[in-house]
Amino acid sequence: xxxxxxxxxxxxxxxxxxxxxxxxxxxxxxxxxxxxxxxxxxxxxxxxxxxxxxxxxxxxxxxxxxxxxxxxxxxxxxxxxxxxxxxxxxxxxxxxxxxxxxxxxxxxxxxxxxxxxxxxxxxxxxxxxxxxxxxxxxxxxxxxxxxxxxxxxxxxxxxxxxxxxxxxxxxxxxxxxxxxxxxxxxxxxxxxxxxxxxxxxx
Amino acid sequence: xxxxxxxxxxxxxxxxxxxxxxxxxxxxxxxxxxxxxxxxxxxxxxxxxxxxxxxxxxxxxxxxxxxxxxxxxxxxxxxxxxxxxxxxxxxxxxxxxxxxxxxxxxxxxxxxxxxxxxxxxxxxxxxxxxxxxxxxxxxxxxxxxxxxxxxxxxxxxxxxxxxxxxxxxxxxxxxxxxxxxxxxxxxxxxxxxxxxxxxxxx
DNA sequence: TACGCTATCGACACAGTGTCGATTTTTGTC
DNA sequence: GACAAAAATCGACACTGTGTCGATAGCGTA
Numbered sequence: 001x002x003x004x005x006x007x008x009x010x011x012x013x014x015x016x017x018x019x020x021x022x023x024x025x026x027x028x029x030x031x032x033x034x035x036x037x038x039x040x041x042x043x044x045x046x047x048x049x050x051x052x053x054x055x056x057x058x059x060x061x062x063x064x065x066x067x068x069x070x071x072x073x074x075x076x077x078x079x080x081x082x083x084x085x086x087x088x089x090x091x092x093x094x095x096x097x098x099x100x101x102x103x104x105x106x107x108x109x110x111x112x113x114x115x116x117x118x119x120x121x122x123x124x125x126x127x128x129x130x131x132x133x134x135x136x137x138x139x140x141x142x143x144x145x146x147x148x149x150x151x152x153x154x155x156x157x158x159x160x161x162x163x164x165x166x167x168x169x170x171x172x173x174x175x176x177x178x179x180x181x182x183x184x185x186x187x188x189x190x191x192x193x194x195x196x197x198x199x200x201x202x
Numbered sequence: 203x204x205x206x207x208x209x210x211x212x213x214x215x216x217x218x219x220x221x222x223x224x225x226x227x228x229x230x231x232x233x234x235x236x237x238x239x240x241x242x243x244x245x246x247x248x249x250x251x252x253x254x255x256x257x258x259x260x261x262x263x264x265x266x267x268x269x270x271x272x273x274x275x276x277x278x279x280x281x282x283x284x285x286x287x288x289x290x291x292x293x294x295x296x297x298x299x300x301x302x303x304x305x306x307x308x309x310x311x312x313x314x315x316x317x318x319x320x321x322x323x324x325x326x327x328x329x330x331x332x333x334x335x336x337x338x339x340x341x342x343x344x345x346x347x348x349x350x351x352x353x354x355x356x357x358x359x360x361x362x363x364x365x366x367x368x369x370x371x372x373x374x375x376x377x378x379x380x381x382x383x384x385x386x387x388x389x390x391x392x393x394x395x396x397x398x399x400x401x402x403x404x
Numbered sequence: 405t406a407c408g409c410t411a412t413c414g415a416c417a418c419a420g421t422g423t424c425g426a427t428t429t430t431t432g433t434c
Numbered sequence: 435g436a437c438a439a440a441a442a443t444c445g446a447c448a449c450t451g452t453g454t455c456g457a458t459a460g461c462g463t464a
Contacts, residue, residue, distance in 0.1 A: 118317040159391050163369045170368035189361050200402035
């Protein structure tokens with residue numbers, strides 16, 4: 001009662017602005033290509049002047065990086081296949097379905113990120129790290145299966161992991177606005193392809 | 203002697219300038235990232251003023267597209283695997299080796315093109331067409347083998363073709379400045395992977 | 405109330421792209 | 435070699451987007 005609970009000060013005005021910028025960015029990057037969004041758009045979308053924008057973020061790509069943090073975090077969850085032993089086809093399928101759905105839901109932002117990576121070293125490094133972490137986990141799983149005898153050893157595990165990322169990303173990029181059926185089809189193809197790459201013999 | 207052979211007028215001054223721009227572009231795009239090359243660089247590299255550049259090319263990407271035309275043409279040759287029947291592992295390997303070597307030799311330009319595709323619709327379409335043609339030829343070959351029974355049918359031929367392009371491009375992108383041994387390693391991995399994708403069972 | 409921190413913005417500088425119109429150079433022809 | 439048309443050149447200008455600086459306004463707290 002007489003508790004001196006320091007009343008939790010709500011989010012400051014600045015925090016709200018920052019959130020507003022991120023929200024505006026999410027909307028804008030979802031509907032337009034990266035270069036078509038100017039800093040002015042982001043600022044006025046958040047109700048501030050262009051110059052004020054710089055108080056919150058140093059560059060346009062910094063905003064995009066912030067958005068990607070969330071997406072990257074969500075993607076990192078649901079990696080059920082990596083923890084399984086052997087082919088575990090069902091788990092692979094589940095994992096792909098999760099990531100494909102997430103990808104489709106954020107298609108605009110991810111496509112903007114792909115564009116911006118060409119220019120921004122910051123974003124390139126950021127996405128590179130996410131991807132590298134993924135590839136490493138995949139490589140470990142494959143290495144275990146190679147040791148266990150279920151996976152073939154002709155191609156090094158880390159190369160297989162890279163190939164998986166390559167075909168996955170390429171297919172996911174076509175996923176913007178896809179129907180559920182198309183998404184399932186993509187997941188089916190990828191499941192089969194990954195299985196052939198890792199466990200199949202030529 | 204008295205032959206009235208209309209003497210072939212040599213290349214006009216303009217032709218020479220255009221060639222000079224392309225030469226300067228090849229050099230610049232080979233050593234710097236795309237955005238780091240300005241139109242001014244290209245112009246003064248060819249010994250003319252920036253404004254004069256516009257007399258020859260409408261944009262920076264138009265120059266890059268012109269350069270890509272040659273590379274694309276060279277790449278289109280040497281597609282020996284497509285014409286063979288069945289796995290034809292040796293021919294596949296040869297084809298990959300040819301394209302990998304060509305890629306490495308033009309790594310700078312190709313990497314600039316990849317960057318510029320993000321912004322320029324012209325270049326995106328241009329490269330898209332090259333790639334599409336490649337994918338179609340690959341899909342045809344695979345379809346023949348599926349009909350003949352050597353290739354599996356679980357994944358549609360055109361999807362397999364896309365996957366092949368995806369893993370090839372991803373691996374080739376790491377090829378800038380690679381040694382011959384590294385290049386051969388990449389070709390080996392790709393040969394095996396493509397074989398597994400097309401002819402292997404999971 | 406007054407001090408310092410947070411936040412805002414207008415004015416400015418800059419780099420790169422692209423256009424226009426005036427001028428010079430080249431080219432083929434008589 | 436002179437001449438006109440075509441080819442080529444370039445300076446001046448306008449525009450867009452980015453980023454900096456410093457002056458000012460609000461806000462919380464001692």
